[in-house]
Amino acid sequence: MRAMRLHRPGAPLALDRIGPLEPEPGQLLVKVLACGVCRTDLHICDGELAQGKTPLVPGHEIVGRVVAGGERFPAGTRIGIPWLGWTCGECEYCASGRENLCARARFTGYHLDGGYAEYALADERFCLALPESYGDAEAAPLLCAGLIGYRCYAMAGDARRLGLYGFGAAAHVLAQVARAEGREVYAFTRPGDAAAQAFARRLGAAWAGDSDGDPPEPLDAAILFAPVGALLPQALAAVKPGGRVICGGIHMSDIPSFRYALLWGERRVQSVANLTRADGEAFLARAALTPIRTETKSYPLEEANAALQDLRHGRFSGAAVLVP
Numbered sequence: 260m261r262a263m264r265l266h267r268p269g270a271p272l273a274l275d276r277i278g279p280l281e282p283e284p285g286q287l288l289v290k291v292l293a294c295g296v297c298r299t300d301l302h303i304c305d306g307e308l309a310q311g312k313t314p315l316v317p318g319h320e321i322v323g324r325v326v327a328g329g330e331r332f333p334a335g336t337r338i339g340i341p342w343l344g345w346t347c348g349e350c351e352y353c354a355s356g357r358e359n360l361c362a363r364a365r366f367t368g369y370h371l372d373g374g375y376a377e378y379a380l381a382d383e384r385f386c387l388a389l390p391e392s393y394g395d396a397e398a399a400p401l402l403c404a405g406l407i408g409y410r411c412y413a414m415a416g417d418a419r420r421l422g423l424y425g426f427g428a429a430a431h432v433l434a435q436v437a438r439a440e441g442r443e444v445y446a447f448t449r450p451g452d453a454a455a456q457a458f459a460r461r462l463g464a465a466w467a468g469d470s471d472g473d474p475p476e477p478l479d480a481a482i483l484f485a486p487v488g489a490l491l492p493q494a495l496a497a498v499k500p501g502g503r504v505i506c507g508g509i510h511m512s513d514i515p516s517f518r519y520a521l522l523w524g525e526r527r528v529q530s531v532a533n534l535t536r537a538d539g540e541a542f543l544a545r546a547a548l549t550p551i552r553t554e555t556k557s558y559p560l561e562e563a564n565a566a567l568q569d570l571r572h573g574r575f576s577g578a579a580v581l582v583p
């Protein structure tokens with residue numbers, strides 16, 4: 260089969276032909292129908308996250324059809340394979356509903372080969388049923404951008420005025436969920452990015468503007484999707500006393516020092532790490548109820564490097580998806 264693989268961080272992915280995959284007991288062999296391109300893939304390919312495997316097939320937003328190996332998901336079923344690929348099931352975190360924090364967790368497209376390929380293997384206990392109402396490419400961004408975004412959203416509490424910093428794949432999904440629940444969305448983009456601001460308004464944002472500016476009203480909570488540490492003090496300044504700032508990315512540049520006054524007033528800062536299977540199930544049930552229009556740009560598998568570069572430079576709205 261064809262696979263786009265990372266052999267060395269910092270180098271482009273190589274188009275490799277690798278032998279057929281054999282599922283072990285408990286694993287599904289899946290034909291990849293679509294695989295989303297996530298910012299985390301960029302961090303892995305750039306070497307900003309250590310301890311991944313090489314060579315590696317990246318990709319952790321996999322929509323696929325089961326070919327062999329399934330009990331829970333028989334052959335022919337369309338499923339989703341998310342970032343959380345395996346957990347130990349025994350540690351204090353796994354035992355308390357926080358498997359996202361398991362120190363031995365293995366992640367798809369990082370410790371385990373992912374979906375930038377024609378086929379993939381996955382532990383079926385960690386696979387997710389997908390709502391029928393979404394096409395293959397449309398469903399892909401739900402599997403990380405959507406569901407980790409949704410975990411961030413839950414952590415933000417019942418904010419009426421919600422700020423989203425970085426209006427890419429995650430924010431464009433979440434903005435629609437937030438609007439459906441009657442929240443006001445304030446979208447912050449790279450300064451001067453008029454296209455992203457127009458995109459946010461089109462998806463129902465009450466306001467969209469530059470990330471180095473202030474919102475017209477103080478916010479109840481803010482979520483940072485952009486991997487820019489300098490935005491954290493800006494977001495703290497934009498939220499009201501008692502407000503929360505949630506950091507949704509797996510990697511962020513250093514946070515500059517800031518005055519304690521920005522944190523004073525019981526403002527809180529929290530990161531969101533990974534996902535649990537329960538998060539995945541809750542979000543996909545939500546996505547089945549509220550139609551979410553995901554805006555995607557499709558690339559053939561061989562153009563994975565172009566998709567990553569376009570993501571790096573913000574050259575499209577919404578999410579990039581590889582279609583083998």
Ligand SMILES: [Zn+2]
Nearest residue numbers: 347350353361
């Ligand atoms: Zn564990």
Ligand SMILES: [Zn+2]
Nearest residue numbers: 297299403404
């Ligand atoms: Zn991701």
